[in-house]
């Protein structure tokens with residue numbers, strides 16, 4: 001069996017086949033099965049391996065090793081037996097659509113800009129190509145349109161094995177210098193490229209090419225896209241998200257972005273108003289505090305750690321107490337109540353006091369001029385500990 005006579009090449013639309021088991025050995029990834037011929041495409045040229053079944057055995061990977069195609073299976077197969085192979089056709093056809101789409105998109109960019117495709121990856125959710133030159137968003141949009149025009153034009157995909165002389169006259173895309181038998185995939189007017197993958201027979205079967213993103217990559221452009229059924233799945237998923245968002249915002253689906261922007265602006269303005277109100281509240285509350293206290297311990301509901309710090313700063317600057325301890329209850333991840341704290345004391349022994357408190361109150365946190373963190377203890381315990389620890393220092 002020579003490479004070009006392999007079933008996935010002679011008929012890329014073959015979903016089921018019979019073959020004879022030539023070898024079966026146990027390896028690290030299960031059993032390694034060799035057949036006299038196969039429709040399972042081995043990973044290569046950027047295209048993932050086919051999956052499916054061989055008789056009762058599941059095929060989890062297919063590789064070409066030293067020219068021999070190895071099927072990795074979960075069960076042993078009897079050497080000499082005839083086995084029925086069934087491909088995961090949805091996966092293979094999806095790969096054929098996307099791979100052919102990759103040719104068309106790379107080809108139209110090559111024609112328009114002269115850029116080469118220097119990196120090609122077929123991921124489970126999308127395909128990426130790395131073109132070796134810069135492109136603007138408008139350039140990418142224009143190429144997406146040009147590629148889709150090629151798809152609508154229903155151009156036959158031609159596979160050939162031209163001689164070295166014939167190849168010299170063709171001018172095809174290739175990632176490396178090629179010798180020996182070279183498989184050329186030609187999509188007239190769109191692309192001509194050396195490739196070992198499986199393809200659909202006409203560009204029309206690609207269905208659609210949708211670019212998902214384009215970004216700068218090593219001086220060139222990385223384009224992420226989807227084709228065919230995968231493009232429809234992608235569209236459906238995103239469409240459903242937009243519909244959900246539009247219902248939440250009570251606006252039309254095509255006004256989602258504008259509505260989200262407006263909502264975010266409203267939130268920012270609201271946050272600013274809350275901050276201003278808090279500041280006035282902190283000032284008022286500070287004014288009302290009795291002066292000349294040694295240790296001031298104050299519990300406030302509903303303050304974030306950031307607000308707690310603003311409040312503590314306000315109180316500390318008023319110099320109404322030597323030690324200012326502000327605490328706010330908050331729900332911990334496990335549902336229990338913890339107390340966020342900020343303690344201010346203009347004294348070098350603050351860190352030492354903070355350490356002692358953390359030990360006594362299952363606390364964490366620290367700091368320099370002010371310490372902040374949280375205590376995992378009851379309110380009464382906290383009040384007692386603060387009075388005792390700072391009391392011992394101040395006397």
Ligand SMILES: [Zn+2]
Nearest residue numbers: 099185195197
């Ligand atoms: Zn190809």
